Amino acid sequence: QVQLVESGGGLVQPGGSLRLSCVASGFVFNKYGASWYRQAPGKEREWVAGISSAGEINYATSVKNRFTISREYAKNTVYLQMNSLKPEDTAVYSCYSLVNGRPTRGQGTQVTVSS
Numbered sequence: 414q415v416q417l418v419e420s421g422g423g424l425v426q427p428g429g430s431l432r433l434s435c436v437a438s439g440f441v442f443n444k445y446g447a448s449w450y451r452q453a454p455g456k457e458r459e460w461v462a463g464i465s466s467a468g469e470i471n472y473a474t475s476v477k478n479r480f481t482i483s484r485e486y487a488k489n490t491v492y493l494q495m496n497s498l499k500p501e502d503t504a505v506y507s508c509y510s511l512v513n514g515r516p517t518r519g520q521g522t523q524v525t526v527s528s
Contacts, residue, residue, distance in 0.1 A: 415439040415517055417508050422522030425498055433493040433522060435508035443484055445512055447491045451504035451524075461506070462493060476502075498526045 421433040435447065448463040462472045462482040470482055481494040491508060507521035 415512050415515070417510065417517055417519035419506065419508055419519040419522040422506060422524045424525045424527065426528050427499060427526055429498050429526070430494070430496045431498065431524060433495065433506055433508075433524070435491045435493075435519060437489045437491075437510070440512050442489045442491065442510070443486050445510045447482075447484075448509045449482060449491075449493045449506060450509055450518075451502075451506045452521075453501075453504040456504075464491065495524070498524075500526045502526050 416438045418436050419433060421431060423431060425431055444466055446463060446465045449461040450458050451461050452458040460473060461476055462480055464470050464482045464484060472480060479495065479497045483492050485492065495502065503524060503526050505521040505523050507519050509518045
């Protein structure tokens, strides 16, 4: 079964860090591109960062120089390292991949940035 499962969210103070994980099962993750999205309450889902199968990386302007997307091939996992977190980063974060033409998204993990 093709599946993505996120973890690593939580409550963190402004300026803190979190690392999110997205573990793939049922397919070889590094053969496909992957993206992180987030959705805050009452807002549209927005793209945060993406990594292609060739390793090309892009970030949304709002997170550039604070967030880092990466892969660990041996664990079939994509990470999102988030530093210098701000209250406006509060959202449900989910990972996404187009696997053999089929959109695949995880259930998401909550990130709350608050003092």
